[in-house]
Amino acid sequence: MRFRATVAAVSGALALSALAIPAAHADAGRGDTKISNVVVNGGKPVVVGATGSKTFSVSFTVTDDGGVEWAQAILYHGPNIDESDSGAVANTGDHRSKCTVVSATKSTCTATYTLKAGANLVNKVAGTWKVWAIARARDTNYVQRDNAKTFQAQRLSKLTADAAPEPVKKGKTLTVTGALTRANWDAAKYSGYSGQSVKLQFRKNGSSTYTTLKTVRADSRGNLKTTTTASADGYYRFAFAGDSTTPAVSAAGDFVDVR
Numbered sequence: 256m257r258f259r260a261t262v263a264a265v266s267g268a269l270a271l272s273a274l275a276i277p278a279a280h281a282d283a284g285r286g287d288t289k290i291s292n293v294v295v296n297g298g299k300p301v302v303v304g305a306t307g308s309k310t311f312s313v314s315f316t317v318t319d320d321g322g323v324e325w326a327q328a329i330l331y332h333g334p335n336i337d338e339s340d341s342g343a344v345a346n347t348g349d350h351r352s353k354c355t356v357v358s359a360t361k362s363t364c365t366a367t368y369t370l371k372a373g374a375n376l377v378n379k380v381a382g383t384w385k386v387w388a389i390a391r392a393r394d395t396n397y398v399q400r401d402n403a404k405t406f407q408a409q410r411l412s413k414l415t416a417d418a419a420p421e422p423v424k425k426g427k428t429l430t431v432t433g434a435l436t437r438a439n440w441d442a443a444k445y446s447g448y449s450g451q452s453v454k455l456q457f458r459k460n461g462s463s464t465y466t467t468l469k470t471v472r473a474d475s476r477g478n479l480k481t482t483t484t485a486s487a488d489g490y491y492r493f494a495f496a497g498d499s500t501t502p503a504v505s506a507a508g509d510f511v512d513v514r
Contacts (some may be wrong), residue, residue: 277400286396290326290388291456292316293404300407301370301384302502305438305445307411308371310346315364315403317354320423323362327351328388328403330368332380333400341380343368364390370408372440376446381410381500409502410438413445413449414453416479416506417484418491425485425513431455433493434481437501446502447477453493460488465508467494485513 295301295310303309313330317323327350331342344350345366352364370376388403416433423429435453439446451473456465471481471493479493490508499504 256316271404275452282400283420284396284398286321286391286392286394287464288319288390288396288398289316290315290390290398290400290403293388295330295386295404295406300502302411303370303376303407303438303440304411305323305440306372306443308311308369308374310367310369311351312365312367314346315352315388316361317364317390317392318358318361319390319392319394319396320360321392321396322359323354323356323364324356324391324393325351326362326364326388326390328364328366328386330370330384332382332384332408336385337367340373341377343375347498364395365379370437370490373443376408376440378410378441379440381408383499384408407499409497409500412437412448412495412497412501414493414503414504416492416513417508419510422512422514423485423509425487427485428482429491429511430471430480430482431484431491431493433506435473435477435479435493435495435504447473447475448495449473449475449477451477452493453479453495456481456494457483458490458492459494459505460490460510464487465490465492465494485511488513 257499272291293315311325331339354362354364385402389399436445457464463490492506492508494505
């Protein structure tokens with residue numbers, strides 16, 4: 256895989272050979288060098304649509320009594336970096352982070368990364384990703400961490416809701432339909448998210464709060480259909496709580512006039 260070749264070239268040439276580290280997937284170090292405060296995308300999941308991409312920053316703090324010489328982070332999916340099935344290196348010429356001196360013993364290191372649908376994002380790698388990181392001090396001390404931080408790479412979700420008939424008499428039955436879909440990175444389109452539990456919610460006209468009426472399960476194509484009793488003017492919507500591979504989403508409320 257192209258990413259594995261990149262990891263071998265980048266981590267091998269810049270890190271492992273220079274520091275004589277025995278294995279890329281093993282935490283290692285020498286001296287007092289430390290990596291901390293790793294932040295990916297401002298602490299939020301990285302959410303990408305069916306054909307889109309997302310460029311975001313990864314920052315971390317490096318400390319060493321002798322000062323920081325350089326640092327690098329690689330993002331990957333898999334049990335460890337040697338067995339990764341996808342990943343991303345920094346969008347810099349040497350794939351290293353840019354380290355800004357905070358003090359004689361501390362630097363903040365930052366770089367941007369890009370995850371792209373159909374490239375380093377395929378359906379099977381949605382979910383938890385890891386940050387492999389290494390830093391070298393000016394006194395040749397170093398630290399390497401196979402899993403300095405985890406973050407979520409998620410498939411963008413969409414949700415619709417339509418209540419009918421409109422208008423409706425009070426006490427009569429309303430039918431609410433909709434669909435839960437999410438980015439299919441393999442097919443470059445949005446596909447139904449089957450079998451998921453979705454809440455039917457109602458907000459009375461003049462209120463700002465939705466209340467849950469019932470829970471509905473999406474069919475094999477992500478379609479939703481349920482009924483409820485019309486009681487007052489207001490908005491009906493479906494709401495999905497999200498999971499590790501797919502972010503939470505709520506449909507726009509559909510207003511129903513009850514007469």
